[in-house]
Amino acid sequence: MTALVFRKLAAMPRLWRLVAVLGGLLIALALPWLIYPPIAMDIVAWALFAVALDLLLGFTGLLSFGHAAFWGSAAYTAGTIAIETGAPFPVAVLGAAVVAMVLAVPIALLAVRRTGIYFAMVTLAFAQMVYYVANQWRGLTGGENGLQGIPKNLFGLDLSDPFYFYYAGLPIALIGLLIAWRVVHSPFGRVLVAIRENPARSRSLGYPVDRYKVMVFVISAGLSGLAGGLYAVSHGFASLQEVYWTTSGKVVIMTVLGGIGTLWGSMIGAAVIVQVEDYLATSGIHIGPVNITGPGLITGLIFVGVVLLFRRGVWGTVAHLLRRRRHVPDAEPHLSGTTVPAAEQEPAVAPKS
Amino acid sequence: MDPSDGAVIKTAGLSKSFRGFTAVDRVDLTVADGDVHALVGPNGAGKTTLFNLLTGFLKPSAGQIMLGGRDITGSSPERIARLGVARSFQITNLFEQLTLQQHVELALMGTTKLGHRFWVSDRVLTKFRARAGELLDEVGLVRQREVPAGTLAYGQKRALELALALALDPAVLLLDEPTAGMGMEDVERTVELVRRIRTDRTVVLVEHNMSVVAGLADRVTVLQFGQILTEGTYDEVRSDPRVIEAYLGGESAA
Ligand SMILES: Nc1ncnc2c1ncn2[C@@H]1O[C@H](COP(=O)(O)OP(=O)(O)OP(=O)(O)O)[C@@H](O)[C@H]1O
Numbered sequence A: 001m002t003a004l005v006f007r008k009l010a011a012m013p014r015l016w017r018l019v020a021v022l023g024g025l026l027i028a029l030a031l032p033w034l035i036y037p038p039i040a041m042d043i044v045a046w047a048l049f050a051v052a053l054d055l056l057l058g059f060t061g062l063l064s065f066g067h068a069a070f071w072g073s074a075a076y077t078a079g080t081i082a083i084e085t086g087a088p089f090p091v092a093v094l095g096a097a098v099v100a101m102v103l104a105v106p107i108a109l110l111a112v113r114r115t116g117i118y119f120a121m122v123t124l125a126f127a128q129m130v131y132y133v134a135n136q137w138r139g140l141t142g143g144e145n146g147l148q149g150i151p152k153n154l155f156g157l158d159l160s161d162p163f164y165f166y167y168a169g170l171p172i173a174l175i176g177l178l179i180a181w182r183v184v185h186s187p188f189g190r191v192l193v194a195i196r197e198n199p200a201r202s203r204s205l206g207y208p209v210d211r212y213k214v215m216v217f218v219i220s221a222g223l224s225g226l227a228g229g230l231y232a233v234s235h236g237f238a239s240l241q242e243v244y245w246t247t248s249g250k251v252v253i254m255t256v257l258g259g260i261g262t263l264w265g266s267m268i269g270a271a272v273i274v275q276v277e278d279y280l281a282t283s284g285i286h287i288g289p290v291n292i293t294g295p296g297l298i299t300g301l302i303f304v305g306v307v308l309l310f311r312r313g314v315w316g317t318v319a320h321l322l323r324r325r326r327h328v329p330d331a332e333p334h335l336s337g338t339t340v341p342a343a344e345q346e347p348a349v350a351p352k353s
Numbered sequence B: 001m002d003p004s005d006g007a008v009i010k011t012a013g014l015s016k017s018f019r020g021f022t023a024v025d026r027v028d029l030t031v032a033d034g035d036v037h038a039l040v041g042p043n044g045a046g047k048t049t050l051f052n053l054l055t056g057f058l059k060p061s062a063g064q065i066m067l068g069g070r071d072i073t074g075s076s077p078e079r080i081a082r083l084g085v086a087r088s089f090q091i092t093n094l095f096e097q098l099t100l101q102q103h104v105e106l107a108l109m110g111t112t113k114l115g116h117r118f119w120v121s122d123r124v125l126t127k128f129r130a131r132a133g134e135l136l137d138e139v140g141l142v143r144q145r146e147v148p149a150g151t152l153a154y155g156q157k158r159a160l161e162l163a164l165a166l167a168l169d170p171a172v173l174l175l176d177e178p179t180a181g182m183g184m185e186d187v188e189r190t191v192e193l194v195r196r197i198r199t200d201r202t203v204v205l206v207e208h209n210m211s212v213v214a215g216l217a218d219r220v221t222v223l224q225f226g227q228i229l230t231e232g233t234y235d236e237v238r239s240d241p242r243v244i245e246a247y248l249g250g251e252s253a254a
C-alpha cells in the first residue's frame, strides 16, 4: 500500500499543520479572484468528492468504482428539491446527502462481502444500475436532457453571479471536509487504518470489520452527496454525466493523483484535474485534424505519468521529502535503503590505492 | 453442557475438511478452567487449524464448540474475541505500518465501545498510554514503542503478538507457537510471562519446544493427522510409545 502520509503529517510539528490549514483556507477564500468563479466552485465540489473517496480508498483500503451513484443521485435530488419546493439551496444539498447515504446502505451491505477488485466490481455494477434508472426515469431526471433550471435560493439573496455563489457554497464544502478530517482523526479512523493494514487481525481484536466498512462507506457516500448536490446547484443543472461511470473513474484518478490516504492530496488532485480539463475544453490541442485533447486522454496520460514518477502521489511525495529532510525515519521501506550497502563498500576499496 | 464441570472450552466431534482432506478429525477436546493446556503434534497435525476453528476464522465442517457453556459454533472471530478469547498467530500477523504503541492501543480499545466514535478526537486514546506502556514492558518492547511494527526482528514480532493478546485481558488465551524464532533469553522471558498471566486465565498453547511444554503445561493433548492421539500430563504423554512413534514418524515423513 501507499505511504501512510496522514500519520507522517500528524508527526509534523503543530505549527506545520496550522500553516497548512491556514494556507489552504486562504487559497479557498481567494480562489474566485484567481480563477474563473464557476471553476473555483467545481474545484471545491470535486475536492470534497475526492476526499470522500479517500476515506474508503486511502484510509480503509477499499476501491469504490461506483461513487458516481452517490454524486449523481445527490445531484438529481438537490435539483428536484430546489425546483419542486423552492427550499434554500443548502437544505436541498443536505437532503441530497441524506438520499445518497440511504442509497449507500444496501450497496455497502452487499459490497463489503467482497474485497479488492471484486469490491470495485460490485460498486461499479450498482452504479451502472443507478445510471440505468436515471436514464429511464425521465419524469424525474429529464433523461438525456438532464434536470434544468435548478434555482440557487437563499433567503431572497441574488446568487446568480457565480462569484457570490462560491462564497455561499464554500461553507458547505468546508463542513464536509471538516467531517472527513474528524473521521480520520478519531478512534474510528484508527480502526479504519487497522482494517486497511490487516482485516483479519482487526477481527481477532474484536472489531466487526464489515460493520466498520459499511459505516465508512455510508459516511463517504454522504460527503459525496454533499459534493454532488453542491455541484448541481452551482451549475443549475444535473445531467446523466453525473451518474456515468467516467465520473467514478475521474474521482479515483484525482485521489490517486494527489496521493491516497492524505486528504490534502485528494484536494490537490481535484484542483489539478478540474483545471486541466477546463483548459483542454476551452483550448483544445490539435495535431492535424485530430483533437488529441478528447475527453480523458490527457487526464489519463497525466495520471499514468504521475503514478509512474511519484508512487505516493503528489502530496504523498512532498510530505515524504519533507520528512526525509528532517531525518525522520520512514515507516515503510523505500528505495534509499538499497543505496546504503554500496556506500559501505567504498572504504574497503580505498586502502588499496 | 453443565458449566459447573469446570470446562472452559469443550469441543465435540469437531472436524474440518479442505476439499476432501481432513485437517481436523472428530476432535473432542476439553480444556479445564485455569489450566495451561498444551497442544502438541508433528507439523501438519492440525493444531493451527484447530485454533482457527476455536476463534471463528474457519467454520467447522462438523461438530460443536462450547465456550463456558455457550455454543459458539459458527460465531464470527470478532464475537469470539469479545467473549474473552484472544489468540496470537503462528504466522506473525501485525499492522506493519503502525507503531507498537498504536498496536497496543488498538487492542486495548478493542474491549471498549470507543471504536465506533467517529465524532471524537483520537486524543481520547491517550488514556490507554500508560497501560500500553506496561504491556510493552512486560514483553520487553517498551523501548521500541514508537517504531513501526514492520521494522521489528522476528522474535520481537512474536513478543508483540503476545502483548496484543494480553491487551484484550482475555479469559482464554490461545497462543500458537509463541516462542518460535526467539532466542533462549526471550523464550525464558515468555515462559515467565505465561506463568505470571495464567493466574486468572486459561491458556491453550501450541508449542514445539518440549522444555517450554514441560515447564508450563498442566495437560498435554497430542494431535496427529487431525485426531487426538492421546492426552494426559506431560510425563504421561512423554512416555507413551504412540507419541514417540508419531514424532519419529512425523519427522521421517517430513
Ligand atoms: N486453508 C487450508 N486449505 C487447505 N489445506 C489446509 C488449509 N489450512 C491447513 N491446511 C492443511 O491442514 C493440515 C494441518 O495444518 P495446520 O496448519 O493446522 O498444522 P499445524 O499442526 O499447525 O502444523 P505446524 O506445526 O506446521 O504449524 C496441513 O496438511 C495443511 O496443509
Ligand SMILES: [Mg+2]
Pocket: B047, B048, B049, B090
Ligand atoms: Mg501451526
